[in-house]
Amino acid sequence: MFYIKLGLLPPKQYEALLVLANEFVTSKLQISNTLNIGNVTIFIKNVIIGEPKAFQYFRTGSILYYIISYDSFLKEFLQKINQFERRPVYHLNVFLDRSLVIDVSDLEKTKKILTDINSQVINIIKKYGFAHDINNRLLNTIDSISVNYTGFLLLFTFLSLPLIFVSWYLGSSLSDLIYSLNKREMSLFKIRGFSRGRLFMLYSIETIMVILLGIILGYFLSSIILSFSFRVSIYDVVKILISNQIAFIITLIFSMIISFLVFIPPLKRVLNIPILHGLYGETYEHLEKPYKKFRVWIALILGSYKLLIWILQINLNNLLSEAIKTQNFLLVIILSIALIIDTPLNILGPFLFLYGISKILSYHGSIIQEKFVSSLKFLLKDLTIISSKSISRAAARNSIIIFVISIIIFYSFFNIISLSSQEDFRIRNAYFESESDIKVYFNDTNLAEKSLNQIKTFQEIEYATLVYYASYLGYYSSYIYAINPEEYIKVAFYEESWFKPEPPLNLFKKLDENSIILDLSLANYMNLKVNNEITIPVGSYIKKFKIIGFVGKNISFSFIGPAPPIQFKSFINIASIQNFKFFFTPIILIKLKSVDYTNLVKEKIKQMKGIFRIVTFLEVYNKQRMSSIFFTEDYLNFQTLISVLLISLGIMAISIVNLFERSRIIVLQNIRGLDRNQLFKINIFAMLGIVISALIIGIITSFVTALGYVNMINTFSSFLPVEYRVIVLPHHYLYLFYIVSAVFLSLIIPIAIFIRRIQAKVEEVI
Amino acid sequence: MNIFKIVYRRFTRRFLFFSGIIILAIIISIIFTGVNIGGHLAMIRSLNEILEEQIFVDITISYLITNEDKINSVIEEINGIAGVYKVEPILEFSINQTTNSEHFFFCYKG
Numbered sequence: 077m078f079y080i081k082l083g084l085l086p087p088k089q090y091e092a093l094l095v096l097a098n099e100f101v102t103s104k105l106q107i108s109n110t111l112n113i114g115n116v117t118i119f120i121k122n123v124i125i126g127e128p129k130a131f132q133y134f135r136t137g138s139i140l141y142y143i144i145s146y147d148s149f150l151k152e153f154l155q156k157i158n159q160f161e162r163r164p165v166y167h168l169n170v171f172l173d174r175s176l177v178i179d180v181s182d183l184e185k186t187k188k189i190l191t192d193i194n195s196q197v198i199n200i201i202k203k204y205g206f207a208h209d210i211n212n213r214l215l216n217t218i219d220s221i222s223v224n225y226t227g228f229l230l231l232f233t234f235l236s237l238p239l240i241f242v243s244w245y246l247g248s249s250l251s252d253l254i255y256s257l258n259k260r261e262m263s264l265f266k267i268r269g270f271s272r273g274r275l276f277m278l279y280s281i282e283t284i285m286v287i288l289l290g291i292i293l294g295y296f297l298s299s300i301i302l303s304f305s306f307r308v309s310i311y312d313v314v315k316i317l318i319s320n321q322i323a324f325i326i327t328l329i330f331s332m333i334i335s336f337l338v339f340i341p342p343l344k345r346v347l348n349i350p351i352l353h354g355l356y357g358e359t360y361e362h363l364e365k366p367y368k369k370f371r372v373w374i375a376l377i378l379g380s381y382k383l384l385i386w387i388l389q390i391n392l393n394n395l396l397s398e399a400i401k402t403q404n405f406l407l408v409i410i411l412s413i414a415l416i417i418d419t420p421l422n423i424l425g426p427f428l429f430l431y432g433i434s435k436i437l438s439y440h441g442s443i444i445q446e447k448f449v450s451s452l453k454f455l456l457k458d459l460t461i462i463s464s465k466s467i468s469r470a471a472a473r474n475s476i477i478i479f480v481i482s483i484i485i486f487y488s489f490f491n492i493i494s495l496s497s498q499e500d501f502r503i504r505n506a507y508f509e510s511e512s513d514i515k516v517y518f519n520d521t522n523l524a525e526k527s528l529n530q531i532k533t534f535q536e537i538e539y540a541t542l543v544y545y546a547s548y549l550g551y552y553s554s555y556i557y558a559i560n561p562e563e564y565i566k567v568a569f570y571e572e573s574w575f576k577p578e579p580p581l582n583l584f585k586k587l588d589e590n591s592i593i594l595d596l597s598l599a600n601y602m603n604l605k606v607n608n609e610i611t612i613p614v615g616s617y618i619k620k621f622k623i624i625g626f627v628g629k630n631i632s633f634s635f636i637g638p639a640p641p642i643q644f645k646s647f648i649n650i651a652s653i654q655n656f657k658f659f660f661t662p663i664i665l666i667k668l669k670s671v672d673y674t675n676l677v678k679e680k681i682k683q684m685k686g687i688f689r690i691v692t693f694l695e696v697y698n699k700q701r702m703s704s705i706f707f708t709e710d711y712l713n714f715q716t717l718i719s720v721l722l723i724s725l726g727i728m729a730i731s732i733v734n735l736f737e738r739s740r741i742i743v744l745q746n747i748r749g750l751d752r753n754q755l756f757k758i759n760i761f762a763m764l765g766i767v768i769s770a771l772i773i774g775i776i777t778s779f780v781t782a783l784g785y786v787n788m789i790n791t792f793s794s795f796l797p798v799e800y801r802v803i804v805l806p807h808h809y810l811y812l813f814y815i816v817s818a819v820f821l822s823l824i825i826p827i828a829i830f831i832r833r834i835q836a837k838v839e840e841v842i
Numbered sequence: 843m844n845i846f847k848i849v850y851r852r853f854t855r856r857f858l859f860f861s862g863i864i865i866l867a868i869i870i871s872i873i874f875t876g877v878n879i880g881g882h883l884a885m886i887r888s889l890n891e892i893l894e895e896q897i898f899v900d901i902t903i904s905y906l907i908t909n910e911d912k913i914n915s916v917i918e919e920i921n922g923i924a925g926v927y928k929v930e931p932i933l934e935f936s937i938n939q940t941t942n943s944e945h946f947f948f949c950y951k952g
Binding site: 168169171172173176189196197200210213225226228229233239243246250254274278293295298306312317320326330334338339714721725 | 864879
């Protein structure tokens with residue numbers, strides 16, 4: 077008899093034995109069992125609980141792994157090796173000093189170092205004449221990650237497009253103001269004989285100098301935001317920024333292009349103003365772009381159509397496949413044309429809607445904003461008329477304000493809703509796998525029952541319940557849970573939508589020892605309805621159950637072919653298996669008072685006997701975080717921060733434009749006796765109506781767009797156990813609060829400063 | 843007057859006036875740096891997580907047993923390479939027990 081001996085591996089590698097442990101479930105092996113392999117009997121001495129990490133690279137699939145001692149086992153075993161099919165293979169595990177060989181800021185250098193080490197190792201092995209096979213996992217991983225870089229670059233560029241558009245649009249409006257303030261100076265230069273070309277040179281050189289300075293500053297300032305968003309130390313980010321010359325050159329080139337597009341057309345526009353007009357002063361008529369009614373209505377109709385499709389949750393692809401099925405060719409043609417228009421609207425729809433609605437509201441609907449200001453009569457009293465009049469005075473400016481604010485609000489809210497929805501989905505998906513905060517598999521019923529009583533005494537635990545688990549009906553198993561319904565609903569994770577035809581609480585209440593809540597895909601496959609009967613065989617335990625409801629999703633099910641990607645369990649009452657528990661695997665489901673206690677409770681449970689596997693929600697959740705979506709989320713975080721910056725800058729710039737434009741009126745109002753407080757109120761409330769309409773439009777559009785996207789994703793991922801949903805998680809409320817605060821602060825601060833300065837100037841002159 | 847002299851004077855005198863242009867240029871630059879460096883950072887994060895969670899052994903060399911005595915010399919020489927932290931030998935062999943399962947043994951010499 078030989079012994080599986082543990083104790084020669086570092087702790088992380090012990091965990092590899094879980095693979096072995098998992099297999100014990102299906103082979104019904106237990107500690108202290110013996111196992112015959114060839115003519116050797118192995119006594120299973122211990123099983124370690126944990127994750128199969130260290131040996132993952134060796135083999136996967138349904139294989140039994142053993143970690144054994146050379147002295148007490150292998151020496152004798154090798155003597156019998158000829159009876160077996162394969163010869164032993166030596167592995168040399170080489171551990172590198174990663175802090176020395178990996179330089180995250182320079183992966184090319186890292187690859188070179190690793191390739192050098194590889195060649196040296198190969199030379200050594202060759203020198204001794206061994207036939208060998210080298211697997212440099214570190215080098216392979218870095219190689220594959222470098223390929224991901226291009227993917228990330230493309231993805232992030234695509235995600236940034238709206239932001240680039242907003243900064244261009246906002247920048248153009250702002251630079252219109254910047255150059256307009258130089259109109260008089262330009263006219264004086266012209267009088268002194270400067271040609272238009274020379275003036276263009278003069279202004280563009282100084283603009284290029286300032287842009288270059290801004291780009292370099294921005295390149296390094298981005299380290300703060302990037303370090304915060306990607307949770308990488310600021311030191312590492314700066315190191316990358318300095319060492320990555322290509323990134324700098326790309327940033328420089330693209331920033332210069334956008335900056336030129338932002339600054340040069342307004343400069344040309346202002347240079348074209350006649351000398352006299354320029355000398356006349358601070359009027360901004362040349363900035364007013366003509367209102368193109370037809371274009372605006374088309375944009376609004378297309379945008380509204382897309383939003384309506386999303387609200388009504390209409391899926392044109394589904395309708396088209398239905399039409400093809402029913403051979404309705406007229407409908408097929410109409411739907412095909414609709415799809416050609418509809419597909420680009422998935423991205424452009426919200427922007428067209430916001431463009432259209434902001435123009436319509438400014439040119440035809442300023443009455444709404446005026447009404448809003450009038451409704452604030454209790455605050456403004458007699459000033460209401462002055463405040464509301466100033467709204468209708470600048471329709472073009474108002475449309476820019478509404479468009480810019482609503483687009484940034486839409487974009488930031490949409491980012492945050494996406495972040496929240498993805499996180500919510502990941503949490504629910506992880507809970508589907510872990511079923512509760514902690515799930516503990518036992519190999520002995522008595523030990524499980526004793527352990528449950530012990531676990532229930534832990535302070536960190538809210539509820540715990542024992543369920544019995546088994547597979548039935550052939551090779552591609554369906555799974556069954558024998559539960560105590562009252563306890564199960566308090567502990568386990570489930571979703572209302574999984575249960576039919578009644579809500580889960582009703583079904584669990586009805587679940588007695590003769591009834592079953594059956595897996596829906598199995599029921600559909602067997603064409604079973606409520607009140608039908610089904611016989612469940614588990615080992616020699618065979619019992620007939622009456623179906624009271626269904627659980628799960630309608631996933632195509634077959635006894636032959638590959639197993640479905642997800643499987644739901646059917647539920648029976650624990651009372652129905654009272655004398656047959658030994659055919660089932662006992663599992664304890666635990667709900668913690670807080671998931672923060674997970675590791676603490678897991679460590680306590682590990683000390684108990686009879687356990688062969690522990691699954692925790694946190695581990696499953698962290699594993700799912702490894703997907704690239706997770707890094708996209710980091711990027712969305714980054715974009716949200718940029719959006720807040722843009723909002724602040726945009727609204728401040730627009731407020732300043734507005735105030736410059738109205739500075740003479742404000743001075744006159746001040747001279748006629750209005751004090752600073754009254755002037756502040758008039759100007760704030762005039763802007764408030766516009767800003768609030770932009771906020772409302774932006775927020776509604778972001779939620780509708782998120783709803784549309786969520787429905788689209790759900791249509792394509794019907795095989796997933798849980799669905800995406802539009803949600804904002806509580807910790808993301810703070811982000812929304814920041815954005816709305818940024819809007820109001822950037823509105824109030826410039827007005828307050830401007831009015832204070834104007835009054836000081838007037839007093840000085842008087 | 844020299845055009846650069848004018849630019850220099852105006853630039854030093856009216857720096858605040860150009861703060862609008864600077865802020866815009868900064869934001870545009872941050873957006874493009876985010877696109878470029880964000881990809882790099884995502885890659886580093888992904889690498890860190892893979893190295894911490896999935897890869898414990900950096901290089902594995904597998905070979906058939908020919909002469910056990912030479913193994914120690916191989917290990918010694920590999921240990922001498924700059925950047926190598928340690929080398930551990932494992933012996934693996936497998937046996938087919940039944941038609942649908944296979945047993946793998948990993949043995950640490952010790």
